[in-house]
Amino acid sequence: xQSVTQLDSHVSVSEGTPVLLRCNYSSSYxxxxxxxxxxxxxxxxxxxxxxxxxxxxxxxNGFEAEFKKSETSFHLTKPSAHMSDAAEYFCxxxxxxxxxxxxxxxxxxLSIRP
Amino acid sequence: xxxxxxxPTHLIKTRGQQVTLRCSSQSGHNTVSWYQQALGQGPQFIxxxxxxxxxxxxNFPPRFSGLQFPNYSSELNVNALELDDSALxxxxxxxxxTGELFFGEGSRLTVL
Numbered sequence: 203x204q205s206v207t208q209l210d211s212h213v214s215v216s217e218g219t220p221v222l223l224r225c226n227y228s229s230s231y232x233x234x235x236x237x238x239x240x241x242x243x244x245x246x247x248x249x250x251x252x253x254x255x256x257x258x259x260x261x262x263n264g265f266e267a268e269f270k271k272s273e274t275s276f277h278l279t280k281p282s283a284h285m286s287d288a289a290e291y292f293c294x295x296x297x298x299x300x301x302x303x304x305x306x307x308x309x310x311x312l313s314i315r316p
Numbered sequence: 317x318x319x320x321x322x323x324p325t326h327l328i329k330t331r332g333q334q335v336t337l338r339c340s341s342q343s344g345h346n347t348v349s350w351y352q353q354a355l356g357q358g359p360q361f362i363x364x365x366x367x368x369x370x371x372x373x374x375n376f377p378p379r380f381s382g383l384q385f386p387n388y389s390s391e392l393n394v395n396a397l398e399l400d401d402s403a404l405x406x407x408x409x410x411x412x413x414t415g416e417l418f419f420g421e422g423s424r425l426t427v428l
Contacts, residue, residue: 236416245320245406245419246359292358303349303372304417306358 204229204295206276208307216315221280223310225293228274235276236294236304237267246292252276263287288314320409320420328426329397337392337423339407347371348390349417350382351406359406365390366412394425402427 209224227233234253238246250261257269267278276293293307321340329335341348347366351359361374365384379395388409394401404424408417 238419243421245421246408246417247419248416251416303361303364303374305361306351308358309356 204231204233204305206235206293206295206305206307208291208293208310210310211308212311212313214313214315215283217285218282221278221283221287221312223278223291223293223312225276225278225307226274227276227293227295229295234296235267235269236296237261237265237276237278238292238294238306240290240292240309242289249278249291283312283314285314285316288312320407320418322405322407322420322423324423325421326424326426328428330428331397331399333397333427334393334395335397335425337394337405337407337425339390339392339409339420341388341390341407341409342418345409345411345418346388347410347412348384348388349408349410350390350392351408352376352401353404353406353422354400355403362392397427399427401425 205228207226236251237249240246249265250259252259252269260266265280290309290311292309294304296304320342323338349364350362353359362376363373364371368384381393384390404422406422408419410417
């Protein structure tokens with residue numbers, strides 16, 4: 203079965219400093235991995251996805267993530283945080299072995315200090 | 317091109333009642349997935365519909381049921397509501413099994 207673990211429930215950084223949101227995955231198959239963002243009272247928006255092409259994936263709004271099979275990790279990074287980045291971030295995994303459902307982690311709340 | 321729309325946006329029910337939530341998928345998308353997101357939690361997969369057939373189900377009891385229509389819109393029905401059903405219900409559409417989901421803004425259900 204597929205699963206993801208988000209290692210931090212809350213991350214706080216200062217505006218202009220780097221962001222690191224950590225995610226480890228577990229999958230019996232070659233996984234597809236995703237990062238979604240959710241702003242308050244909104245649905246989820248796809249930031250980026252990994253589907254076995256390049257291990258470094260670039261997404262929207264300056265975010266990127268690196269797939270590391272040896273570490274079973276898919277951490278999300280951004281070089282310089284902006285106030286508008288404050289939101290909830292979800293790591294997710296899917297497998298094409300069955301129903302192609304996406305399994306989400308429990309989320310990391312990102313706060314940005316002025 | 318219109319995105320995923322859900323209705324109603326908010327509703328309040330009492331225990332034991334039944335509720336129907338509706339979702340219009342994004343143009344060109346033939347797959348709809350439903351998720352339950354409790355406060356402070358990640359979305360939990362309820363089920364997925366592909367071309368009007370259920371195509372996978374999460375760990376939810378049979379009182380959670382759904383439909384997909386020929387135009388690919390969908391309904392989520394929940395019978396015999398319980399307090400723990402209070403949550404944000406998210407609908408997401410996609411093209412087949414690509415895994416890239418496009419979400420609506422959700423229907424927030426409160427059960428009293």
